[in-house]
Amino acid sequence: DTAVSQTPKYLVTQMGNDKSIKCEQNLGHDTMYWYKQDSKKFLKIMFSYNNKELIINETVPNRFSPKSPDKAHLNLHINSLELGDSAVYFCASSRTSETQYFGPGTRLLVL
């Protein structure tokens, strides 16, 4: 009965590679988010999608591209990975303007 799930849980990769993180929610929500938590532990919004439409893009490098194939999924593709991309990435979902519920996180380490 997982609400918001993310895969993979851990991702270790080399600089310059391209990788994707997947997020799925079974709550019937129409809005999904990606947040990034860096080494200093601050959580910051990256993107938000509502009904597959991008509504928030918080000055994130073009190397990051979210894709929402349907309302239940929001994937994050990252091109040309850099050392500074190492962080924990959290997916969240909500019913439009209501409370957001978070996934368990994907720990990305770029070597």
Next chain:
Amino acid sequence: DAKTTQPTSMDCAEGRAANLPCNHSTISGNEYVYWYRQIHSQGPQYIIHGLKNNETNEMASLIITEDRKSSTLILPHATLRDTAVYYCIVRVAEYGNKLVFGAGTILRVKS
């Protein structure tokens, strides 16, 4: 969104009530007060939210002052599993609005 101020850390004895304060002196009339917590290495967990009135659920109580410039999250009987970073966030409940996380309060529950 208005900014919040929270103590950096607090200690609480197991079984006692944990009272976590939050100042939000610039809160607007349409901004809600949300509380989330993040237990080590997990995704942020929603606890409770309110606008004007005090709120209670199975996890906690939220006391909001009459002028709405501050609030207190109360965990009535803290357990060791309540050790976490607690975030107080104010946000307008509108279409796709993001959560802006501060540094939060590190609550340590001790036996």
